[in-house]
Amino acid sequence: MQRILVTGATGNVGYDVIRFLSRLQVPVRIVAGVRNVEKARQVFKDFPALELVQFDFEQPATFTEALNNIDRVFLLRPPQIAKIKKYFDPLFVQMQKQQVKQVVFLSVQGAEKSKIIPHHKIEQGIKAFGFDYIFLRPGYFMQNLTTTLLTDIREKQQIVLPAGKAKFNWIDVENISEAAAILLHEFEHYKNRAFELTGYENEDFYAVSQIITENAHVPVTFKNVNPLRFYFIKRRTGMPRGKILVMIMLHFLPRFQPEPHISDFYEQLTHKAPTKLKTFVARERVHFTP
Numbered sequence: 001m002q003r004i005l006v007t008g009a010t011g012n013v014g015y016d017v018i019r020f021l022s023r024l025q026v027p028v029r030i031v032a033g034v035r036n037v038e039k040a041r042q043v044f045k046d047f048p049a050l051e052l053v054q055f056d057f058e059q060p061a062t063f064t065e066a067l068n069n070i071d072r073v074f075l076l077r078p079p080q081i082a083k084i085k086k087y088f089d090p091l092f093v094q095m096q097k098q099q100v101k102q103v104v105f106l107s108v109q110g111a112e113k114s115k116i117i118p119h120h121k122i123e124q125g126i127k128a129f130g131f132d133y134i135f136l137r138p139g140y141f142m143q144n145l146t147t148t149l150l151t152d153i154r155e156k157q158q159i160v161l162p163a164g165k166a167k168f169n170w171i172d173v174e175n176i177s178e179a180a181a182i183l184l185h186e187f188e189h190y191k192n193r194a195f196e197l198t199g200y201e202n203e204d205f206y207a208v209s210q211i212i213t214e215n216a217h218v219p220v221t222f223k224n225v226n227p228l229r230f231y232f233i234k235r236r237t238g239m240p241r242g243k244i245l246v247m248i249m250l251h252f253l254p255r256f257q258p259e260p261h262i263s264d265f266y267e268q269l270t271h272k273a274p275t276k277l278k279t280f281v282a283r284e285r286v287h288f289t290p
Contacts, residue, residue: 001027001028001029002027002028002029002071002072003028003029003031003069003070003071003072004021004028004029004030004031004070004071004072004073004074004184005031005033005053005055005066005067005070005072005073005074005100006018006021006030006031006032006033006074007033007055007057007073007074007075007076008033008076008078009032009033009034009040009044010032010034010035010039010040010043011076012141012143012147012173013076013106013173013176013177013180014032014074014076015043016173016174016176016177016178017074017177017180017181017184018030018032018044018047018050019177020177020178020180020181020182021181021184021185022047022049022050023181024181024182024185026185028184028185029051030047030049030050030051031050031051031052031053031066031070032044032050032051032052032053033053033054033055033066034052034053034054034055035054035055035056036054037052037053037054040052053065053066054066057078057081057087057088057091058081058087060090060091060094063090063091063094063095064094064098067094067095067098067100068098070098070100071100071101071102072100072102072103072104072184072187073095073100073102073103073104074104074106074180074184075103075104075105075106075122075126076105076106077106077118077119077122079148079243079246080240080242080243081118081242082118082242082243082245082246083242084118084121084122084125085121085125088121088122088125089125092125092126092129092131093129095129095131096129096130100131101131101132102131102132102133102187102191103126103131103132103133103134104133104134104136104180104183104184104187105122105123105126105133105134105135105136106136106138106176106180107119107122107123107135107136107137107138107194108137108138108250109137109138109139109140109169109196109197109198109260109261110137110257110260111123111135111137112137112194114249114253116249116253117246117249117250117253118246123135123194132187132191132192133191133192134183134187134190134191134192134193134194134195135193135194135195136176136179136180136183136194136195136197137194137195137196137197138171138176138196138197138198139168139169139170139171139196139197139198139199139260140168140169140170140171141171141172141173141176142170142171142172142173142199142275142277142280143172143173145159145208145212145280145281145284145287145288146284146287146288148247149161150287150288151237153212153218153220153288154287154288154289154290155290157218157219157220157221157290158220158221158222158223159205159208159209159220159221159222159223160223160225160230160233161205161222161223161224161225161230161247161251162224162225162226162227162229162230162248162251162252163204163205163224163251163252163254163255164204164224164255165204165206165255166204166251166254166255166257167202167203167204167254167259167260168202168203168204168205168254168260169198169199169201169202169260169261169262170199170201170202170203170208170277170280171197171198171199171266171274171275172199172274172275172280174275175197175199175266175270175274175275176197178270179195179197179265179266179269179270182269182270183195183269195263195265196261196263196265197263197265197266198260198261198262198263198265198266198274199262199266199274199275199276199277200262200273200274200276201276201277202259202260202262203277204222205222205224206222208222208277209221209222211277211278211281212281212288214278215278215281215282215285216281216282216284216285216288216289217285218285218288218289218290220288227248227252230244230247230248231244231245231248234247
């Protein structure tokens with residue numbers, strides 16, 4: 001039986017990958033990599049067959065046990081980690097030692113073209129270490145609206161970013177996780193390729209603010225700020241420096257890039273259309289209420 005380690009298992013993507021893998025009802029053993037096993041037991045109380053193991057990117061001592069008898073890894077980058085060689089190379093070395101050869105990496109759309117972002121460096125590292133891989137390159141997570149950006153939405157009725165009029169492709173994490181689960185199961189069919197995973201909507205944050213206003217019934221506006229001001233705004237909130245710099249790269253650089261490419265890969269893979277923004281906002285509207 002194949003054993004699949006899901007890193008970041010208690011996060012939005014990791015949890016849903018486990019949920020969709022479990023729904024496939026295929027003969028695989030799912031191992032959830034978590035920082036705190038006892039706390040995670042409650043999170044995964046509805047998954048009695050799930051195996052929990054301590055895994056922390058910032059504690060290499062946890063790698064050996066987590067990778068024990070693992071065949072395939074679902075890998076993502078924790079948002080606070082920007083020093084890729086420091087935290088990912090030790091993991092890759094340990095994977096080699098323990099004969100773990102297959103990786104599905106949750107990258108980001110455009111990673112192959114933007115050498116400055118962390119995802120590009122991770123992709124290159126996976127190739128350099130000789131793993132068989134699938135790079136899943138999704139657009140911009142709709143769930144950023146209900147996580148990273150939510151405090152400003154709820155407290156200020158604003159989205160504050162250095163994004164200007166740049167358009168982003170919007171994709172539901174549920175769509176991403178469902179696709180990832182299928183790719184983990186059918187790895188041999190798709191291996192050593194990269195796939196863009198997008199919704200069908202390219203919208204800037206001015207338009208998205210209007211969609212929230214109309215579908216969550218909460219008045220929200222978009223405030224564009226320059227990168228330096230954004231940096232100091234977020235430092236005052238206590239956000240780690242590395243995370244702020246990644247946010248700037250992901251929101252400011254698209255202002256100088258072409259509009260995102262739209263892919264139909266999700267529909268090809270699942271035979272379903274991706275979630276629409278207004279559907280997502282209506283579904284999650286309870287989050288936006290102050």
